[in-house]
Amino acid sequence: MCGILGGWWQRPPAKLDDILGQAVRSLHHRGPNDCGLNLDTIADGRLALGHTRLSILDLSPAGHQPRISGNGRYVLSFNGEIYNYRELREELAQRGHTFSTDTDTEVLLTAWEAWGVAALPRLTGMFAFAVFDREASLLTLAVDPFAIKPLFWRHDPERLLFASEQRTLRVLADESARLDWQSASDYLVHGVYDDADTTFIAGAKRLPPGHLLQWRPGTGQAPSVSAWWSPPLAPSSTLSFDDAVDCVREAFLDNIRLHLRSDVPVGAALSGGIDSSAIVCGMRFIEPDLPIHTVGFVASNSPKSEARWMEYVNKHVGANVHTVSPNPQDLSRDLDDLIRTQGEPFGSTSIYAQYRVFRTAREHGLTVMLEGQGADELLAGYQGYPAYRMMSLLETGRFGGALDFFRRWKNWPGRDGMHLLRHTASLWMGDRTYHALRARIGKTISPSWLRNPLLDEAGIRSDYPRIVPGSAPPGRRVIQQLGTEISRRGLPALLRQGDRNAMRFSIENRVPFLTRDFAELLLSLPENYLVSPQGETKHVLRIALRGIVPEAVLARRDKIGFETPEQNWLRDILPQVRTWIGEADRIPFFNTPALQADLESIMSGKTPFSWQVWRWINFIRWFLIEDIRA
CATH class of the missing domain: 3.40.50.620 (HUPs)
Structure with a gap:
């Protein structure tokens, strides 16, 4: 298990080395045993692949990443485990490939060299990896069928960035994080989150389960994201x-x-x-x-x-x-x-x-x-x-x-x-009837503790994000x-x-x-x-x-x-909960007095308890701790 990161910059910032070093350090907890960086000049820009290692298989230095294929064509940064690596290694050895380590990383890289994208269905494991084909100038990002191992990315005309965690992605971007208001609304009102490729951070995306991203730096084209497996x-x-x-x-x-x-x-x-x-x-x-x-x-x-x-x-x-x-x-x-x-x-x-x-x-x-x-x-x-x-x-x-x-x-x-x-x-219902039924049983889409006109003005969808x-x-x-x-x-x-x-x-x-x-x-x-x-x-x-x-x-x-026992826990620390909720006035779309009134009604038993209280606490603290810009 590890952390991966990287990107391509058409106009590399002067402090790129410092940014990459800080990004690697931000993933130290994911891989405290080793770390590495590989930099290439590609299409007049700079391509970086980084890695932090948690040693699980073959604890020797042979597991160092990023790893370069024997012919120098491919560079790999891999997070996860390929559980059937021994079986794949034997199959690849029979095809004439040789191995110098006992790592699943070397097996994955060799499998990619042998089969390319067709290697993905052969893998039994959990994985998120980045592999760059120097000959074809092609970057591929891929995750396992369930995205057990995460991969976040963002793209704009002059760069593509990726990382195992959102915080590292923000370090690579070297800019403040802006809130995705739609994700915030879906979470706060409906309890829905992590259900799309968008995230709570505007511009940051997650690679969905069973998907891969392919992109050629310097072409001016957008990345291609496609499913390699679906249920x-x-x-x-x-x-x-x-x-x-x-x-x-x-x-x-x-x-x-x-x-x-x-x-x-x-x-x-x-x-x-x-x-x-x-x-x-x-x-x-x-x-x-x-x-x-x-x-x-x-x-x-x-x-x-x-x-x-x-x-x-x-x-x-x-x-x-x-x-x-x-x-x-x-x-x-x-x-x-x-x-x-x-x-x-x-x-x-x-x-x-x-x-x-x-x-x-x-x-x-x-x-x-x-x-x-x-x-x-x-x-x-x-x-x-x-x-x-x-x-x-x-x-x-x-x-x-x-x-x-x-x-x-x-x-x-x-x-x-x-x-x-x-x-x-x-x-069996259409959307209009469905949402009317939800309203009838008390599922509001415009709670008083939100400044709903402000959300409407921003074009935020308020209905439950139904999957029909x-x-x-x-x-x-x-x-x-x-x-x-x-x-x-x-x-x-x-x-x-x-x-x-x-x-x-x-x-x-x-x-x-x-x-x-x-x-x-x-x-x-x-x-x-x-x-x-x-x-x-x-x-x-x-x-x-x-x-x-x-x-x-x-x-x-x-x-x-x-x-x-969430209700009892929150009631036992109610003074602290009140303090946390009181900080909502630092977020523009909260109606803090209404929020505080609803909290007191719930905690006194006048209103049935729900996970809503936790969502308030969690969102407010996250917004402030991560220094998110609205």
Whole structure:
């Protein structure tokens, strides 16, 4: 795991060396073991590729980057891990290529030399890299199918810049950051963020999952951004359910085996839910003698605590257990560092729980952590995407099946039948009716705590940024929505948050559920393999893990995860919250008196509590800490 950065300047600033040095230092936490820069003169401009290294495979100096191919044609700066590098190395060696290191970086560079863009589908791993072809004068930026490893970029007529983190991109730009008002509005009003290639910073873009950017310096042309992978929607599997169970079990264990490849200590984040328990128990199943370290968040004195489930799994695998139980005062103390770590606003204090888990892992000498991110989005977790399942059944004429599914689904704990009916109906609605329904149930688009005329004058869209279901094969609405959450809304935000929290403490976080082959297998299956007719989520995985994960865990009907007692935490530090909210008057579109009045109403219990309070705090502190210009 590393940090990458670079760019091309048609008119290099006089202090370019200082800018690059500062940019490299800003990524030190992502790669504290080594760093490097490569500079070329290209099209009468200056091209720089930079790198900071966190040593995971082949800890020797042979892993130094940027790396230049043996023939001098290609220069590579790579962040991530190629888990199947040994298999690729053997294949490339059979084609006559030779190797001087045991690094996945050398394998990636050789694969690019051999196959070019066609190498991307051959890679099993998480990656963001920049490779410059000196002969063709072509710069390529690429990210893995899920953008587990981030890459930000910006372009104007005289330069193109890129980096692993927003703050580094701003250093390279050597200018103040301006707020993207539309992103701010979507986040503050609707809680939507990280769902597009735009960011909270005007002009800065993120390379979307499964995409690559190609650009020739000095041509005056804009970069070309295209998808090299997207989630498949069409049913392609003819497997029986029993055969699908066998395939899912084998593929999952293969993923765990690959993700355990490391030359440094490996641990796992454990919440006690099915996903993290599957990883921990899979580690034990594959490596009976492996010392397993787990790190978990415990919400003390809270009904949201999963301590008993964590204890159950830890005992089952004989783990070395590390837990953390932060309190409201800890959150207050760590808030500014957490916000700097994330670089952009985020959804809730559950991200603080994850932050503390990675800090605890570092304190106990762990450098690689496995976590269960992505399982919900591949296996129809959460509550099973029931509205989309209902839509699939109804549009294929299975009306009795839809009614039976509704009756069975709503009997599970924490599920609301009326909400399901409203959501199902909304999927068939046009925009006008949809937004009218949201307003009817209290989802305002023009809250009093914003100066809405100012936003209107700036041309800011106030409606909920709805993603309307497009064309999909009949009966594949759940799969379609999973594809949306994998690539557009949901998973990208979760992966961003995990990457920043882990790298803050120089830890590589691995997500074994998220490989292209596993995703394509799961998305090819019939929907009722993922969500059973009884409303059980992750149906095929639960059966596949029998004999690996304790039956009591597989039979769980609730879902909590790293959920914090947010309302109690914020109430306990209410004086500090009031101070933070009072600083809103430094942001032009906030109506601070109305904001303060709404805060008091919520915290006194007159208005129902929601994550809105956190969004206010997070945005205001981020705006001020990062010195953003409105």
